[in-house]
Amino acid sequence: MGNDRAFTYNGGAVPPGETQNIRYGISETYLGDPVRIPVTIVNGERDGPTCFLTAAAHGDELNGIEVVREVAHEWDLSDLRGTLVCLPVLNVPGFLAQQRYLPVYDRDLNRSFPGKPGSTSSKRMAHRIYANFIEPCDFGIDFHTSTRGRTNMLHARGDMTDEGVYRLAMAFGSSVIIDSDGPSGTLRGEATADGIPTITVEMGEAHRFQRRLIDDALAGVRSAFAEYGMLETESVRWPGWRTIVAGSGEKTWLRADSGGIVDTHYESGSLVQEGERIATITNPFKEDAVGVKAPFTGLLIGVLENPVVYPGNPLCHLVEVDESTERVLESETTVSGTGSR
Known part of the structure; x- marks a missing residue:
């Protein structure tokens, strides 16, 4: 079945069968220059769901950046069913400074969603990201790492009482899933509350690329795409073992x-x-x-x-x-x- 829907955002549209790389303005510097985030939108020729992949909501968390970039620019997406919205660096000011939070403002972008126009700098940024590129989606995966000085094994986090989140988390195929609500203001928590099932994937440590974890996360994305029929050549993976750590679990x-x-x-x-x-x-x-x-x-x-x-x-x-x-x-x-x- 053909796709007859353009993906639209404030300022542009991506017709079916096209890919666009854009730099989208979300704020301004002290000099009045635009603060722009990179966005790649792949709108398939065939009908299917719309998925977002996001990384670097914390500017020093780099592993997810490479996951999102490779999906957007190295995968063969010619047979993609649906639409893929890739945002490899949400927190551009933090990324440029190589620090976790928004510099100067000292605010956590991942506690500012869904954002609010006319509010603080971080909430204005979050609003432009959320309204244009998250709200139009059917589900999403948000990539993170541990903070500086610590490391995480790859695992998923999500509200497993939500049927859509459960489906997505199981399809991603990590061995460990932590069943938890996203804290207020987090991308996954707010998106899930808005009916857009979202999981967080934690992987490794800040300030570096860790190839083994990146490859494992890419396999999880392929598995999720297979579950939702976005890439027919892929199959849903079984990680070999799995444990779901419930809210009541220790x-x-x-x-x-x-x-x-x-x-x-x-x-x-x-x-x-x-x-x-x-x-x-x-x-x-x-x-x-x-x-x-x-x-x-x-x-x-x-x-x-x-x-x-x-x-x-x-x-x-x-x-x-x-x-x-x-x-x-x-x-x-x-x-x-x-x-x-």
């Missing part, structure tokens, strides 16, 4: 109770048993060692990369897994030899 950021230098004994993605020592904190003389133990058996989805802490600093993000997942992970550890370092 999960915690373990925090340092003393300052010092940290020796982390496990990598992100490792299974740790209740009572096992995850990390050790010592002073510069390697005295007064303080062990940090797992309060329950679970999966480390995030760990500290910068090995120095003050009391209260996060060390690792531990989530509970069910017994069947635990058995699979123990089997993988035995085969691959991964785990404690």
Whole structure:
């Protein structure tokens, strides 16, 4: 069935069968020059859903940028069913400064959606992004990384009580899904509330490209496109094992109770048993060692990369897994030899 719908935004339109690369103005600098975000819109010749892919809402989170760019500019989308809206760098000011938040304004763009005209700088930016490129979509994937000094294993986050989000998260095919509402002002939370099922994909750490994670995320996008019939040659993937960490499930950021230098004994993605020592904190003389133990058996989805802490600093993000997942992970550890370092 042919596509007879142009994708329209304030200032332009993309007819069926065309691709446009645009730089869309969302604000202005002190000098009155435009602040413009890059957008690629691929409108397929055949009918189908409209999907957005977004990255770098936090300007130092780079892995997702490469995922969105490769989908937009390296994939063969000649047989695309529907429309693809790619926004690889939402927070251009933060990206240029290589910092998380909007510089000068010191606001979190990912707490400013859906935005509001006539409001703060961050909400005005968010409004122009949301109204033009998010609201017209049927579903979306928003890519993030951990903040500076930490790293995340690749996992999805979304409100799994929402049928559309459940479908999308399962289709993306990550082994770990955290079932949670997006905080107020987040792109995924606000879009989902508006009837646009959206998941967040967390992957790796800030300030770098991590090829293995990028490739894994690209496989997830292909799987999602297969689920929605956007690319017929693809199939929905099964990750081998999966755990959904429900809101009632146990999960915690373990925090340092003393300052010092940290020796982390496990990598992100490792299974740790209740009572096992995850990390050790010592002073510069390697005295007064303080062990940090797992309060329950679970999966480390995030760990500290910068090995120095003050009391209260996060060390690792531990989530509970069910017994069947635990058995699979123990089997993988035995085969691959991964785990404690």
